[in-house]
Amino acid sequence: MAKILIANRLTDGLVVFYAVDGNWVESIATGQMTFDDAAADRLLAAGLADEHSNRVIDPRLIDVTKTAGKLIPAVLREAIRAHGPTIAVDRTL
Amino acid sequence: MYRYDEFDQTLINERAEQFRRQSARRLDGDINEDQFKPLRLMNGLYLQLHAYMLRVNVPYGCLSAHQLRRLAHIARRYDKGFGHFTTRQNIQFNWISLTDTPDIMTELAEVDMNTIQSSGNCVRNITADHYAGRARDEIEDPRVWCELLRQYSVLHPEFSYLPRKFKLALTGSPHDRAAVAVHDIGLRLHHDNQGRPGFEVIVGGGQGRTPVIGKTIRQWIEPRHVISYVEAILRVYNLYGRRDNIFKARIKILVNAIGIDKFRKLVDTEWEQIRDTGLQVSNTEFERINAHFLPPDYENLADQGDELAAKRTREPAFDAWMRSNVTGHKVPGYAIVNISLKAPGRIPGDISADKMEHVAALADQFSFGELRVNHRQNLTFVDVRQIDLYLLWEQLVALELATANIGLASDIIACPGLDYCALANARSIPIAQDISLHFANSGKLQQVGNLTINISGCMNACGHHHVGNIGILGVNKRGKEYFQLTLGGSADEHASLGIRLGRGLPRAEVPGAIERIVDTYLTIRQATETFLQTYRRIGIEPFREAVYGPVNVSRRVA
Ligand code: SF4
Numbered sequence: 001m002a003k004i005l006i007a008n009r010l011t012d013g014l015v016v017f018y019a020v021d022g023n024w025v026e027s028i029a030t031g032q033m034t035f036d037d038a039a040a041d042r043l044l045a046a047g048l049a050d051e052h053s054n055r056v057i058d059p060r061l062i063d064v065t066k067t068a069g070k071l072i073p074a075v076l077r078e079a080i081r082a083h084g085p086t087i088a089v090d091r092t093l
Numbered sequence: 094m095y096r097y098d099e100f101d102q103t104l105i106n107e108r109a110e111q112f113r114r115q116s117a118r119r120l121d122g123d124i125n126e127d128q129f130k131p132l133r134l135m136n137g138l139y140l141q142l143h144a145y146m147l148r149v150n151v152p153y154g155c156l157s158a159h160q161l162r163r164l165a166h167i168a169r170r171y172d173k174g175f176g177h178f179t180t181r182q183n184i185q186f187n188w189i190s191l192t193d194t195p196d197i198m199t200e201l202a203e204v205d206m207n208t209i210q211s212s213g214n215c216v217r218n219i220t221a222d223h224y225a226g227r228a229r230d231e232i233e234d235p236r237v238w239c240e241l242l243r244q245y246s247v248l249h250p251e252f253s254y255l256p257r258k259f260k261l262a263l264t265g266s267p268h269d270r271a272a273v274a275v276h277d278i279g280l281r282l283h284h285d286n287q288g289r290p291g292f293e294v295i296v297g298g299g300q301g302r303t304p305v306i307g308k309t310i311r312q313w314i315e316p317r318h319v320i321s322y323v324e325a326i327l328r329v330y331n332l333y334g335r336r337d338n339i340f341k342a343r344i345k346i347l348v349n350a351i352g353i354d355k356f357r358k359l360v361d362t363e364w365e366q367i368r369d370t371g372l373q374v375s376n377t378e379f380e381r382i383n384a385h386f387l388p389p390d391y392e393n394l395a396d397q398g399d400e401l402a403a404k405r406t407r408e409p410a411f412d413a414w415m416r417s418n419v420t421g422h423k424v425p426g427y428a429i430v431n432i433s434l435k436a437p438g439r440i441p442g443d444i445s446a447d448k449m450e451h452v453a454a455l456a457d458q459f460s461f462g463e464l465r466v467n468h469r470q471n472l473t474f475v476d477v478r479q480i481d482l483y484l485l486w487e488q489l490v491a492l493e494l495a496t497a498n499i500g501l502a503s504d505i506i507a508c509p510g511l512d513y514c515a516l517a518n519a520r521s522i523p524i525a526q527d528i529s530l531h532f533a534n535s536g537k538l539q540q541v542g543n544l545t546i547n548i549s550g551c552m553n554a555c556g557h558h559h560v561g562n563i564g565i566l567g568v569n570k571r572g573k574e575y576f577q578l579t580l581g582g583s584a585d586e587h588a589s590l591g592i593r594l595g596r597g598l599p600r601a602e603v604p605g606a607i608e609r610i611v612d613t614y615l616t617i618r619q620a621t622e623t624f625l626q627t628y629r630r631i632g633i634e635p636f637r638e639a640v641y642g643p644v645n646v647s648r649r650v651a
Pocket residue numbers: 508509510511514515516517518521549550551552553554555556
């Protein structure tokens with residue numbers, strides 16, 4: 001299954017994804033996907049290096065699938081991390 | 094309510110500055126996450142699924158309008174414009190940035206608030222009856238003791254690294270609204286046989302993966318000895334509580350392992366050595382703290398009999414609200430008013446910054462500028478003149494804060510669950526929304542009467558599912574969310590733990606299952622029995638059958 005590297009950004013804790021240019025981005029759509037083990041290992045190594053240099057916390061590879069053009073993490077927990085709470089973030093409560 | 098003195102203020106300011114330096118070192122890379130995590134947790138800053146979450150203490154649920162306005166400001170300026178009230182009477186902000194946290198702490202300190210010990214293995218925010226000082230059935234106001242215990246336990250060097258977190262709850266009334274039996278220590282004020290007020294001390298209660306109803310370690314203790322007695326318990330726990338296994342580290346496991354009698358002996362031996370030391374609360378100290386809790390300037394008013402009755406007859410919605418949300422006050426002419434944060438389909442305990450400000454204004458106008466957070470995630474005005482009730486209700490209606498459901502089936506406790514919480518197995522909030530909408534549409538709310546439904550997204554039980562009349566626990570089975578129902582839990586003076594009904598249900602089946610449970614109750618209840626009374630009379634089987642079918646069928650699918 002395709003994998004993507006997810007973490008929380010140190011400064012604000014927001015969920016971020018590792019992008020092709022080595023930056024961390026907030027949208028999973030612009031995260032770098034890998035399809036083989038060797039590439040996944042390289043991605044994780046890059047993530048751990050960024051954890052070491054205090055850019056992100058807890059980088060980890062997650063499985064993703066593409067459904068209707070949208071990247072969806074396979075595990076619900078990660079899907080909620082990637083796409084936000086499943087309830088309205090309602091400011092009028 | 095309690096106002097910080099110069100010692101409190103200095104301590105809180107210093108703590109905010111200390112955290113400013115600690116977080117700067119983290120952001121500069123001088124310390125790594127493993128080193129920083131314990132420091133941020135000591136200040137209530139968690140890293141959740143989407144962002145940092147900051148938990149702010151609301152000591153024993155007491156909040157001023159001024160403080161609520163500051164919370165609104167924090168929600169707006171540093172978060173997404175809302176906050177979430179929790180079952181520990183605290184407020185959590187879900188979208189906090191580490192870089193902003195020191196400023197938030199400084200802003201909190203300016204209004205006598207802090208986040209100290211709102212997480213970590215220490216004495217957590219002390220909770221209490223949200224009607225404290227006002228309830229008709231109350232023996233004595235427990236808040237003075239709450240505050241003394243707060244001052245005693247905050248940054249206590251000996252108890253900063255307990256085996257696990259430690260929660261205290263106090264009630265001054267025979268009717269327990271503070272769930273004292275499911276706390277590490279529960280303190281219940283009552284009279285001894287000579288009519289002297291004192292505390293019953295209950296120890297080793299708790300929820301989580303091993304739910305336990307606490308045991309009485311001491312039937313009655315003079316209030317002035319309560320701190321030394323709590324210290325004796327903490328010492329024994331600190332010494333003998335397990336540190337090798339996080340799941341066996343709470344005091345309830347220790348008490349169960351060695352037995353309450355042996356535990357009591359250890360505590361008494363410890364207590365003998367400290368009871369007559371400076372831990373004894375002197376009259377002067379009591380009076381100093383008590384001065385913060387003197388009653389407000391009540392007017393000399395009579396209870397509103399006929400006028401209120403006439404309004405209630407004219408306006409059924411007002412009548413429904415009066416019945417469920419308003420309760421008697423110890424002073425004639427006044428009432429206690431609960432503000433439900435559980436409108437159908439809404440997120441239990443959530444409130445927007447705008448509404449916080451409106452509520453603060455109403456507290457100023459109608460309730461001496463103070464309010465309470467209660468552990469069922471609602472707000473309470475404790476000093477409303479009965480002649481103002483109708484006007485207050487109208488204003489709450491305009492704010493969509495007048496849902497008449499306190500204590501009813503849609504007044505659901507729900508923890509943040511998998512929508513926010515890093516420890517969750519399943520979502521809680523959407524389940525609460527499904528159920529509350531279901532009841533709103535069925536129109537059965539009033540007919541069903543008192544019924545507590547509590548939902549947790551994992552075994553940690555922050556949503557108090559073990560003590561809900563109907564408890565719902567989210568579990569993860571092979572990557573899918575399922576919900577296990579328990580029946581018969583109760584958090585009051587007759588506390589009991591729920592019994593598991595059967596196999597977990599997928600989300601879509603939960604409201605239907607609740608409906609069948611409730612319909613079964615409506616069919617078999619006698620006279621004015623509540624759901625819990627019916628359950629206690631007849632047991633779980635009829636409900637099990639209603640949800641899973643006759644026994645042989647349920648066995649097959651189990
Ligand atoms: S019960 Fe579990 S899911 Fe819910 S808030 Fe507590 S730890 Fe999180």
